[in-house]
Amino acid sequence: MKTQEKHACQYPDCNKSFTRAEHLRRHALNHEQPRNGYTCERCSVHFQRSDLLGKIKGSG
Structure with missing residues (x-):
């Protein structure tokens, strides 16, 4: 059973939640x-x- 994501980003046009x-x-x-x-x-x-910078450096 997936845990409910309750913490939504309030930034305009950002649909992410955590x-x-x-x-x-x-x-x-x-x-x-x-x-x-x-x-x-x-x-x-x-x-x-x-x-996050390290992730992009490692992907290229």
Whole structure:
């Protein structure tokens, strides 16, 4: 039985929802203005979290 996703993102046009509040908080970083984030040197995409940058680097 799948756990009900109760924590929905309130950002306009974002339909993501999460089972845990901390996952929603982590996701919300994607909607915030870039501060001291991480930028991919190959494609210039900006990430708030280094692990997400690592995923794109490892996929190419």
